[in-house]
Amino acid sequence: MIAIAGTIGTGLFLGTGKSLAEGGPASMLICYAIVGSIVYVTLLLLGEMATQYPVAGSFNAYTTRFFSPSYGFALSWNYWFNDAVSVASDLTAAQLVLQFWTDWNPWVISLLFWVFLVCVNAAHVSAYGELEYWLSFLKIVTIVIFIIVGILVNVGVNSEHHYIGGENWRIPGAPFVGGFGGFAKVFVTASFAFGGTESLGITAGETKNPSRNMPRVVKFVFWRIILFYLLSILLIGLNVPWDYPGLSNKTTTTSPFTIVFKEIGSNASASFMNTVILTSVLSAGNHALFAGTRVLYGLAVTSPQPQAPRIFSWTTKAGIPIPALLATSSVSILCFGSSFIGSGQLWSWLQNIVGVSNQIAWVSIGLASWRFRTAWVRQGRPLSELKFRAAWTWPWGPPFVVITTFALIIIQGWSSVIPTFSGVDFVSFYVELPVMLVMYLAWLFINRTPVLKGREADASDAPPSPSTSTPAPVPRRVRWFGLIDTANVDLFRDEHKDDVHDQIEDQERDLRLKGRARWLWRLYYYLA
Template structure:
């Protein structure tokens, strides 16, 4: 639903007359082009969760669990993105859903969520660096691959600290490469399934009928796939964090949200279906603590080409780098937001002359580097733990987005501003409510496997440590700052309104014409 300038002009003018509108400056430069934002939205967060996580999920839960859990989490993410897109198009700020939680729920909730998600991004970057070692073991396990991981880590820092255009361009081409690879994988998987494999046999649904399939590990195996799926989808919501550095966010973000449905259906669910059909859950290396084999690579091997297998493994490497690049970008912007909001030391708000939060980039990358250094305990085991931490953190973020969405709408209704929305979540109010309930249920049950057949203290911590940590940050900040729950009639619904003044000129001029009516941008 696009903004109609002529139709909504009276409403915007009346809104301006009733309120003294404050237009906030993000300070971050709006340099990400529509081309970059759309491609980042399509493939920016596709990485280890899809390329490696599906293998682990298949081994622990079986093909049916893989497909069902990825479909359920995909539906949750889609509704979550509709909620987020509605808020981000109205108030496009760098802090995105973390800022919304502080503004529409409670400042203490925003504090806890932002620090939690910043740590999530730092851990995600480390998980991608660790995954590099797992993927590289496809060729040899004698080379010190951690040295290459350190080089990649350094290159990611450079890409994020030069300027946001450098990040956007690197991400654009890496995303394009993995999108093309997934398309080829799906087409090839169909051919392999119907007989285009090394044995020239029709596979069909055979792997769903082998001993132990289609559900593996009982309820514990099924539940454990949820956290793997949450890790795979994680970061989808972070595209809204680019709102603070995106040209024309009021138009671009709704378009991004609409594309999420097709991305989930095609890249995740269809990939999960083909993996479950072609790869048996007991394939060697899918869930080993020493190594992990990508089902994508296996599919190309089944087609009879070792060279093709090496090629797709190399592409997966670039995908992992891309996901790490995006996680570092999002994490540094959240740390910058923490500083601007008074939730972190002011030093993290320092910018370069290109308006890049360089201190935040360096500190976030330092934490990622330290976590990556722990891979001496075993890359496969460490990657599993990091995956669990990130998966639960993602779920807490989705719950928070749903809560913030309900409060946001309550504020708009109380202040008579619902008609000003440039993009509306058509699932409201049922969508956010169902999403919250499902997420809470999944968070509680997904650690089932750490209790049975015997209790695993380390796995228990990786599944549930985020919950008390989040609660502790919320309670401490609330007690120290004496924050109050945001009442609908008192919510700030006028600050950080997007204006054309925040835009960066493209080559050849501005990307479009705009006029401001009552402080609001109309096209």
């Protein structure tokens, strides 16, 4: 349930209002479809590695192992920063949602939600799991109801008893608002909305029977998500005009979902939808705070050399990394800046930062997969030994993800430069690129000796030769600039081996699919 609905949150419920106001209905639908297709291929690439090597750390670990330890260090810190800023973004979004009912001291609301989230994550991990499960269930039910209501509103079941059809695509300025600049700006909002899908691989190390379940998760869950996204976005573009008052500006952002429910003519329905959006915001903040805390803890316990201060490795008896939790949650102080610059403007900047961070994660998955596939072929291992292979993405999948995603990162900041330069917007679009470069070079400099000699290929790591007592030289595995040598990376370490329980489960499934009730079982497995 968390996998299906964990990525459905602020980006869909609130970010679509910003996308519609800045790009129009056509730009929004096209951009979300493009980003969705990129993310789908990205998940397939991640699924190959996560099925073969179901380890903790997911794409961060794969980037370190197959591409570059220095880049993996920078990526891990960037992903922690992504989660920390996401908490601030969600708390700011809560202020925008609450403006539907009241304008009373929004910073107080953010403070109360911040305390609630910290307390939940400071308790046992089951508190996080239970909260996420029920909030995810509520989001799925609500989106199904919204799709039904959106269709009814469009065909005339609204307060004006008027058939809308495609009228909002033909009003002045639509369907493409702001020309190419407006179109380009929607990409970062779409990336923000789809962010988190890559976190499905993070659970690989704790997934039962990953050889069967990880491919199913990658292939089916994303189609459920993209079905929810594209249908919802199509109905929003049809039912809500891009120039709806208060849809998105410096002080406020209104959810199109609430607007559609309001068009039924029932304020109670609109309040219900807004309440669900508020719980969705809390769910997104809860997920980001949990993930960010674990990423920072993982950095502190990395071996052989920790990549974060050891204080963040301390945990309670229940296994809760309190210092990492407090450090991650402290970044949320950014949300209080909305009292001075406007909640809508601040949320827009935070959304840009998180969206670009998500794109960097997708590029990194593409780079890791590119090097992983190169190593697999270069070392002569047959493709039949891959537990899961997205055959139709060979060999173009990794370069497609890397090139298209990097192109989005460059293009989406068009509006911050043309027709007039906006320094603050430009920084929100591109600040993470130089930060990643600085962190990459810093780790490369700190570990400059292992880079030149090869940490994994140092002579001290090799077994003694038969004729001497000194270790025999082995091929170097780490090259200049910290790049891993694909000819010598160990492709057998951490490979998953199906145990007896996995084999029994597979046999039971095969018998069910061959029995009399096979069609019912096929339907069950497809839905469940």
